[in-house]
Amino acid sequence: MTAIDLDATSPKHLADKYAIVGVGETEYMRGNGSGRTTRALGVQAIRAAMNDAGLKPGDIDGMLSYSGNDSTFSTFMAGDLGIRLNFYMDVHGGGSSTEALVGIAIGVIEAGLCKTVAIYRAMNGFSQVRIGGTGARSAAPINGDQLHARAYGWQSAGQMFAPTFMRHMHDYGTKPEQVAMVKVIHSEHASNNPKALYKKRMTVDDVLNSRMICKPLHLLDCCVETDNGNCIIVTSADRARDCKHHPVLIRSVVGRCCKPRIDMHYQHGPISTVAGHYAKDILFPNADVKPEDIDITGSYDAFTFTTMLQLEDYGFCKKGEGPTYVSDGTMRLGGKRPNNTSGGHLCEGYTHGIAMVIENVRQLRHDVDDSCPIGPDGKRQHTYDYREGGCRQVKDVELSANLGWAMPGTGSSMIMRRA
Amino acid sequence: MALQGTHLGMNLTVDDLDIENIAYFGHCAKHNFHLQRCDDCKLLRYPPTTACPFCTCLESTWVPVEGKGSVHSYGEVHHGIQPQFQKQTPYLILMVDLDTQKGAPTEHDALRVVANLVTPEGQLTSADQVARVGIGTRVQMVFSDLSPGLSLPQWTIDESVPQPKPWRYPE
Numbered sequence: 001m002t003a004i005d006l007d008a009t010s011p012k013h014l015a016d017k018y019a020i021v022g023v024g025e026t027e028y029m030r031g032n033g034s035g036r037t038t039r040a041l042g043v044q045a046i047r048a049a050m051n052d053a054g055l056k057p058g059d060i061d062g063m064l065s066y067s068g069n070d071s072t073f074s075t076f077m078a079g080d081l082g083i084r085l086n087f088y089m090d091v092h093g094g095g096s097s098t099e100a101l102v103g104i105a106i107g108v109i110e111a112g113l114c115k116t117v118a119i120y121r122a123m124n125g126f127s128q129v130r131i132g133g134t135g136a137r138s139a140a141p142i143n144g145d146q147l148h149a150r151a152y153g154w155q156s157a158g159q160m161f162a163p164t165f166m167r168h169m170h171d172y173g174t175k176p177e178q179v180a181m182v183k184v185i186h187s188e189h190a191s192n193n194p195k196a197l198y199k200k201r202m203t204v205d206d207v208l209n210s211r212m213i214c215k216p217l218h219l220l221d222c223c224v225e226t227d228n229g230n231c232i233i234v235t236s237a238d239r240a241r242d243c244k245h246h247p248v249l250i251r252s253v254v255g256r257c258c259k260p261r262i263d264m265h266y267q268h269g270p271i272s273t274v275a276g277h278y279a280k281d282i283l284f285p286n287a288d289v290k291p292e293d294i295d296i297t298g299s300y301d302a303f304t305f306t307t308m309l310q311l312e313d314y315g316f317c318k319k320g321e322g323p324t325y326v327s328d329g330t331m332r333l334g335g336k337r338p339n340n341t342s343g344g345h346l347c348e349g350y351t352h353g354i355a356m357v358i359e360n361v362r363q364l365r366h367d368v369d370d371s372c373p374i375g376p377d378g379k380r381q382h383t384y385d386y387r388e389g390g391c392r393q394v395k396d397v398e399l400s401a402n403l404g405w406a407m408p409g410t411g412s413s414m415i416m417r418r419a
Numbered sequence: 420m421a422l423q424g425t426h427l428g429m430n431l432t433v434d435d436l437d438i439e440n441i442a443y444f445g446h447c448a449k450h451n452f453h454l455q456r457c458d459d460c461k462l463l464r465y466p467p468t469t470a471c472p473f474c475t476c477l478e479s480t481w482v483p484v485e486g487k488g489s490v491h492s493y494g495e496v497h498h499g500i501q502p503q504f505q506k507q508t509p510y511l512i513l514m515v516d517l518d519t520q521k522g523a524p525t526e527h528d529a530l531r532v533v534a535n536l537v538t539p540e541g542q543l544t545s546a547d548q549v550a551r552v553g554i555g556t557r558v559q560m561v562f563s564d565l566s567p568g569l570s571l572p573q574w575t576i577d578e579s580v581p582q583p584k585p586w587r588y589p590e
């Protein structure tokens with residue numbers, strides 16, 4: 001039996017047993033940057049998520065974070081907030097970490113190590129360690145295995161993924177103007193998100209006329225580097241009932257599922273296929289739902305292409321039909337299955353995936369933070385008018401899927417449902 | 420012994436403990452392209468690794484491999500990220516399927532070796548050469564000498580064979 005034949009779909013008894021009860025973030029910043037440490041960003045985000053859940057420092061006893069040598073560890077966050085921890089761990093990683101850490105949180109709570117876990121990502125991705133790879137990451141010496149990549153100017157995420165994107169265009173006739181629609185639609189969503197850094201609605205021509213970075217990626221095919229802190233809080237469904245908001249339950253999680261030869265995954269083709277091809281066989285059986293049951297998606301948009309490739313390989317459309325799926329209005333607010341209703345990493349800000357989970361939690365609460373008026377009961381009165389500056393709440397949303405991306409060969413995912 | 424060199428002003432090193440890369444680049448320095456062949460299952464592999472990714476065998480033998488193949492995919496960089504590459508744009512990142520062992524052990528597998536498009540002398544090419552190359556272009560390996568003992572494998576257009584019309588990003 002090879003690794004990919006292993007059945008990872010046994011723990012169905014965990015579906016709906018855990019919940020995300022608190023979400024919080026700082027503002028998304030560029031320009032002069034955040035003007036504060038990643039410690040400050042993390043503390044502010046965790047505090048916001050605790051307040052959102054109605055939890056006090058004594059209610060949190062677990063902490064998880066992820067970073068790439070560009071953040072501050074859990075011990076400082078817990079200390080600042082007077083949280084005594086029964087469990088914590090800081091892991092290495094960027095995109096795809098959020099969903100994987102939710103899986104770890106469920107595992108350690110289930111194992112009795114702690115009862116409520118705060119997961120955070122705090123980064124100055126614009127003003128300190130540039131996520132695009134300029135600055136410190138470019139200056140680092142090139143050693144050993146890196147001679148097979150960085151020595152060839154093959155270093156940044158866009159450069160590393162370009163062969164996958166280009167091969168998809170070759171294999172399936174994917175057109176630049178189809179992929180550009182991902183940016184167009186996410187920018188429409190961002191225009192209804194007061195938090196979003198880039199709120200301007202973009203056109204296909206805007207994308208195609210922006211300067212070429214690394215073919216096939218124009219500037220506007222790429223996400224925005226920002227400074228920000230974000231946090232989600234995971235606890236049991238039982239405890240979730242005592243928290244402030246309508247519970248959002250976790251139905252299934254896939255954590256950093258890989259293609260073969262993850263050290264150099266291009267050795268095993270088709271290189272236009274990504275990790276979702278494998279992850280879907282864990283995600284949907286564990287949740288006992290099918291792609292067509294999902295109301296909204298959060299398909300990671302480090303680039304326009306990453307959103308499209310994942311929607312294809314997770315089975316929201318047939319392989320090769322991604323270009324049509326992302327350009328025919330399906331994933332627009334008001335469409336059949338809106339994607340990244342916050343504007344995502346292309347427009348709201350770059351958080352390595354955690355903000356896309358936060359957005360779907362708010363959607364499932366039927367309480368996204370748009371500009372709709374707040375009623376006498378303190379809840380937003382959503383208009384479902386998706387014109388610029390208007391509503392971004394999806395009507396009657398019950399099930400969401402987050403599709404996290406680390407690289408073509410590695411991805412994580414999570415299905416959540418409204419209790 | 421550890422290898423050191425500079426390429427476009429970037430410092431490149433291979434530590435002595437990294438015996439697989441030391442061996443690989445040792446052959447490159449002599450302008451020979453060698454890969455590890457598993458002593459057990461006999462499959463070649465790239466990049467250099469400790470174990471055979473097909474059977475876990477720890478023993479391997481370095482064997483000469485023909486440095487010829489066709490472009491499987493590529494990225495064309497117009498905005499350099501590393502400062503040393505910013506003056507070199509546009510440059511090509513070519514992912515090349517070696518002819519040797521293509522389609523094995525499964526139909527989608529190949530030994531895919533990434534390098535830049537260079538002149539036959541090993542220098543990064545001009546924009547008009549970049550525009551000639553796409554998926555399907557036939558290429559052959561040459562070496563860029565960085566320092567005594569350290570050379571980088573590179574790809575150049577194979578002018579000795581008829582070229583198929585390459586697939587390129589639509590202009």
Ligand SMILES: [Zn+2]
Nearest residue numbers: 457460471474
């Ligand atoms: Zn072997």
